[in-house]
Amino acid sequence: MIRWLIVVVPALVLMSGLTQWLRKFGFGRLPGDFEFRALGREWQLPIASTVLLSMIAALIARWI
Template sequence: MLKWLLVLSVLVLVSGLLRPRTPRRLRLGRLPGDLAFRFRGQEYHLPFASTLLLSLLAWLILRAL
């Protein structure tokens, strides 16, 4: 249990440090399946493809462990 808590803490720390640079490199939020639209002056972003891609990546990493 302690091992998983440590791994999760390190992943959260690393993702927090890399967050400002990651979307520009990986183009997350601007993939072909992501929706962005304006409605009554508000912008809405629905990152369906980015969420699917990140979920698949997380699943593959967890399967490797």
């Protein structure tokens, strides 16, 4: 469980920091990425972008 947290937490911090940079390349605006306003705040669910980025990461991991 600790190893899982050691990997997931830095990955989430890295992805949240790179969000604006990735939006320039179209991530977060793919079909399947949802944005909505609720409770006075804008929420984003980048489902398609997450799947695409995980596929790219899996290909890179397979090559290494």
